[in-house]
Amino acid sequence: MATDIPDIVIGRLPIYLRELTRLAEEGKQKTTSSHELGHRLGISSAQIRKDLSHFGEFGKQGTGYHIGYLTEQLSDILRLSSEWDVAVVGAGFLGHALAHYNGFLDRGFRIACIFDNDPQKVGEKMGELIVQPDTDLEKIIKHKQIKVAILAIPPHVAQPMTDRLVNAGVKALLSYAPIHLTVPEGVQVSYSDPVIQLQRMTYYL
Amino acid sequence: MATDIPDIVIGRLPIYLRELTRLAEEGKQKTTSSHELGHRLGISSAQIRKDLSHFGEFGKQGTGYHIGYLTEQLSDILRLSSEWDVAVVGAGFLGHALAHYNGFLDRGFRIACIFDNDPQKVGEKMGELIVQPDTDLEKIIKHKQIKVAILAIPPHVAQPMTDRLVNAGVKALLSYAPIHLTVPEGVQVSYSDPVIQLQRMTYYL
DNA sequence: CACCTTTCGTGTAAGATTTCACAATGATAG
DNA sequence: CTATCATTGTGAAATCTTACACGAAAGGTG
Ligand SMILES: NC(=O)c1ccc[n+]([C@@H]2O[C@H](COP(=O)([O-])OP(=O)(O)OC[C@H]3O[C@@H](n4cnc5c(N)ncnc54)[C@H](O)[C@@H]3O)[C@@H](O)[C@H]2O)c1
Ligand SMILES: NC(=O)c1ccc[n+]([C@@H]2O[C@H](COP(=O)([O-])OP(=O)(O)OC[C@H]3O[C@@H](n4cnc5c(N)ncnc54)[C@H](O)[C@@H]3O)[C@@H](O)[C@H]2O)c1
Numbered sequence A, B: 001m002a003t004d005i006p007d008i009v010i011g012r013l014p015i016y017l018r019e020l021t022r023l024a025e026e027g028k029q030k031t032t033s034s035h036e037l038g039h040r041l042g043i044s045s046a047q048i049r050k051d052l053s054h055f056g057e058f059g060k061q062g063t064g065y066h067i068g069y070l071t072e073q074l075s076d077i078l079r080l081s082s083e084w085d086v087a088v089v090g091a092g093f094l095g096h097a098l099a100h101y102n103g104f105l106d107r108g109f110r111i112a113c114i115f116d117n118d119p120q121k122v123g124e125k126m127g128e129l130i131v132q133p134d135t136d137l138e139k140i141i142k143h144k145q146i147k148v149a150i151l152a153i154p155p156h157v158a159q160p161m162t163d164r165l166v167n168a169g170v171k172a173l174l175s176y177a178p179i180h181l182t183v184p185e186g187v188q189v190s191y192s193d194p195v196i197q198l199q200r201m202t203y204y205l
Numbered sequence C: 001c002a003c004c005t006t007t008c009g010t011g012t013a014a015g016a017t018t019t020c021a022c023a024a025t026g027a028t029a030g
Numbered sequence D: 001c002t003a004t005c006a007t008t009g010t011g012a013a014a015t016c017t018t019a020c021a022c023g024a025a026a027g028g029t030g
Helices: A007-026 A034-041 A045-053 A067-077 A093-100 A134-144 A155-168 A194-202 B007-026 B034-041 B045-053 B067-077 B093-100 B134-144 B155-168 B194-202
Strands: A064-066 A084-089 A109-116 A129-133 A148-151 A172-175 A188-191 B064-066 B084-089 B109-116 B129-133 B148-151 B172-175 B188-191
Touching: A007 A034, A007 A045, A007 A067, A007 B194, A034 A045, A034 A064, A064 A067, A084 A093, A084 A134, A084 A155, A084 B194, A093 A109, A093 B093, A109 A134, A129 A134, A134 A155, A148 A155, A148 B194, A155 A172, A172 B194, A188 B194, A194 B007, A194 B084, A194 B148, A194 B172, A194 B188, B007 B034, B007 B045, B007 B067, B034 B045, B034 B064, B064 B067, B084 B093, B084 B134, B084 B155, B093 B109, B109 B134, B129 B134, B134 B155, B148 B155, B155 B172
Parallel strands: A084 A109, A084 A148, A109 A129, A148 A172, A172 A188, B084 B109, B084 B148, B109 B129, B148 B172, B172 B188
Antiparallel strands: none
């Protein structure tokens, strides 16, 4: 049941999870339907049912899905039952925003440490954390067994830093640097480049 | 030629453009091939050729693509020949990072104004800009004919702010708020939620 | 010039994803 | 208890996307 599930399906699960959490917060109802969820997300109900059916039968005919139960199941599928420690590399503007962002904790992640190579930044307090020198990066990541990192450093140092992180055991990497990164098989990479996103939209304007 | 081009193809053009710019910066060569470009991006050469062929014939057999020429063509296709003015809404941590980011200018966008509703933030200097009160938002956006906006405000005010922006004439919106937005037909929306991206990766860990 | 190498552009095949549509199931109301 | 209604889970069809493979062009070489 766990094999062979298309990436594109996995990619939608976090969206479902996020909307289920919103539904739970609204607190108006204990259950929802594929139709309601789809309507709220601009996705067809059939797609939602098909996606979920890859993992089991979570709904009930006539009633729909129990919001709490489906939330739990999706959290389990996405391995969010316990928190992932995350390392942030780069304590500039973006690192600053990330360190202060409180939207990670209740969704399965905790910023566990933040690194910089600028002596001026090292030691500075950021949110709950203190900026660490990048020379300690390998030691701390190995010691805390950190598997997830966020890159918020300039593009020209992103690839070498990626290599260091992977070498220290990081398996999932979200990069804000506007550059394609090369990683070994088995390491996940994801990118966030606002300019790419804007450029995708201007075509249609 | 302009109709019927799949969104997924449009979505890759900015990636090609970004890598072409890097190649130009490296300055080692005047031309590149679909094979080289694909190799650098982890995309098949056939896909690159097929994607480009939707818009015309930009290459030369035996030689490949002239980097400068292809860059120009892609910029034209994506409507990046002249700069788009961009409004940033929300002068918090993220708005701060965006206002100081110098990676927009050379890729077709210019942050033209930044808004906040917090009297403490209004008037503050951010990068080259001064934070404007959100009450002036409609006036300024209409006056400058701004079509592109970035949302960096809390989730619960994101939908009403979207409605205001769309009403003022915004046609493309990049939102950092972790919530699905509803917009009228013809308005483009794009999202950036790092938690969604991390959750997509933890499944594979 | 004849030959070789490179690389494009593209028709077609293969594969992936979405949509359709319906039997089956559970809830509800009279 | 039966009829009605809502909604799931899922094969099959339709659509979309990627990969393959090759003829044709361009440039270089002897
Ligand atoms: N600011 C934005 O809104 C924004 C938006 C999109 C993308 N980005 C990208 O995100 C990245 C960071 O952006 P930023 O605005 O925070 O930049 P920034 O210059 O404010 O911060 C970068 C930080 O990285 C540190 N650094 C540099 N080399 C390092 C190394 N080898 N090891 C550890 N730390 C190192 C610097 O000391 C600095 O503190 C850049 O790649 C940028 O292109 C930024
Ligand atoms: N900080 C991060 O790293 C990060 C990461 C991902 C997503 N986000 C999301 O991005 C958004 C902004 O995050 P942030 O960290 O900058 O938050 P922030 O609290 O630092 O900034 C939000 C700003 O929006 C302003 N604001 C609130 N309501 C407004 C309104 N109606 N009109 C105009 N301005 C208004 C506030 O005054 C504040 O200055 C949030 O939705 C957050 O969930 C943040």
